[in-house]
Amino acid sequence: MSTTVKCLAIVGALFYLSGILVAPAHATIVNVNAVSNHEGNAVVLALGAGAYDVTPVGVADGGTYNAWSAWPGYVSGCDSAGENCTWGWLNLYYFSSPAFPQQSISSGIYATDLLALSHALPTSFTLTSPTAVSFYIKDGTMGSTSYDNLGGMSLSVDLATPPAPGVPEPSTLLLLGTGLVGLGGFVWRHRRG
Numbered sequence: 198m199s200t201t202v203k204c205l206a207i208v209g210a211l212f213y214l215s216g217i218l219v220a221p222a223h224a225t226i227v228n229v230n231a232v233s234n235h236e237g238n239a240v241v242l243a244l245g246a247g248a249y250d251v252t253p254v255g256v257a258d259g260g261t262y263n264a265w266s267a268w269p270g271y272v273s274g275c276d277s278a279g280e281n282c283t284w285g286w287l288n289l290y291y292f293s294s295p296a297f298p299q300q301s302i303s304s305g306i307y308a309t310d311l312l313a314l315s316h317a318l319p320t321s322f323t324l325t326s327p328t329a330v331s332f333y334i335k336d337g338t339m340g341s342t343s344y345d346n347l348g349g350m351s352l353s354v355d356l357a358t359p360p361a362p363g364v365p366e367p368s369t370l371l372l373l374g375t376g377l378v379g380l381g382g383f384v385w386r387h388r389r390g
Contacts, residue, residue, distance in 0.1 A: 279309060294331065301335075
């Protein structure tokens with residue numbers, strides 16, 4: 198590997214470590230079980246600052262669940278399109294954080310899990326600082342009637358907009374500058390000798 202390539206790699210690493218460059222974040226799939234992941238036993242993600250998109254996904258997209266039912270084996274009261282059911286499949290989920298109050302997202306009750314998934318609603322939230330966000334399904338108080346549920350919700354949580362990069366602190370710039378000067382001196386000595 199040439200000296201120039203090595204130097205560029207070192208400079209890139211210094212910029213990355215100083216926070217001037219930020220690696221892109223990847224979506225995380227959260228699988229919320231309708232029996233066990235109630236508000237007292239939520240799936241918790243530690244997330245950094247930024248705007249996040251939450252999109253329901255199904256088994257075909259890498260999730261564990263398509264939807265859930267509070268009445269396993271019972272589907273009734275649906276219209277001819279399999280919608281507006283009294284009993285059936287839900288795409289209802291909740292999430293909360295110290296940064297915002299509890300949110301619930303749902304679009305109704307459907308005849309099949311795939312129909313419920315096709316109508317599932319995405320949402321978004323913004324964190325101004327690193328915060329834990331809890332994802333769960335409520336069926337009774339603290340899951341008191343979730344023992345007979347079936348399925349769950351699979352949610353893709355994706356950093357849509359990272360926080361705007363701040364101006365590096367003077368100490369960060371001094372450290373970066375010192376490293377670059379040292380690197381320049383190394384290259385200069387290597388080329389002379």
